[in-house]
Amino acid sequence: MSRENQANERRENQPSEERSLHAGDDREFEDVWWRIEIGIWIFLVLLIGTAATGLLGRGPLAKKKVSSLDGRLVVNYDRVSRFKTPSATIVQIFPANANADEVRLWVNDTMVKHLGLSNVVPQPDEAEPGPDGVTYTWKMGKGTNSLEVRFDLQPDQPGVFEEEFRTDTSQVKVRSVTLP
Numbered sequence: 272m273s274r275e276n277q278a279n280e281r282r283e284n285q286p287s288e289e290r291s292l293h294a295g296d297d298r299e300f301e302d303v304w305w306r307i308e309i310g311i312w313i314f315l316v317l318l319i320g321t322a323a324t325g326l327l328g329r330g331p332l333a334k335k336k337v338s339s340l341d342g343r344l345v346v347n348y349d350r351v352s353r354f355k356t357p358s359a360t361i362v363q364i365f366p367a368n369a370n371a372d373e374v375r376l377w378v379n380d381t382m383v384k385h386l387g388l389s390n391v392v393p394q395p396d397e398a399e400p401g402p403d404g405v406t407y408t409w410k411m412g413k414g415t416n417s418l419e420v421r422f423d424l425q426p427d428q429p430g431v432f433e434e435e436f437r438t439d440t441s442q443v444k445v446r447s448v449t450l451p
Contacts, residue, residue, distance in 0.1 A: 345365075350445075355426065360434070367440045374438070375406055376438055378404055385430065395407035429449045429450060
């Protein structure tokens with residue numbers, strides 16, 4: 272075998288520097304994949320954190336309590352609710368007149384049209400529908416200085432809704448979100 276053939280054979284048996292450095296190594300692809308993986312992890316952590324706080328429904332931040340300026344009307348409601356899932360809005364009324372015979376509460380039609388009002392507890396003595404809401408009336412017992420009313424809801428469509436509650440002297444507006 273000639274020297275030239277031996278040199279060629281040695282070169283063929285030795286891996287080339289270029290082939291050995293790039294075999295199974297694509298740095299650009301790995302960098303892109305690493306960024307994608309980090310993005311997925313960040314998304315998952317944010318999703319779990321959001322769900323744990325209740326911003327996707329049922330949790331500590333999903334509920335809210337709002338009072339009128341004079342404190343005579345207090346509304347406890349779900350800021351975030353789910354489509355076709357039962358929820359409740361609780362309204363506390365403290366009449367301006369401690370000896371009032373009755374309490375009247377006007378509620379806009381959002382509760383009936385969009386939030387699926389199914390029940391009012393206690394049942395009102397009278398309900399007067401109007402063009403943009405319903406006025407409920409309850410008789411007050413002697414020595415009673417407040418009334419707590421629960422509106423049972425089951426939203427029948429997703430969206431952002433504004434609810435309004437009014438007595439003769441107080442008003443509260445709230446905004447809620449119904450998720451699909």
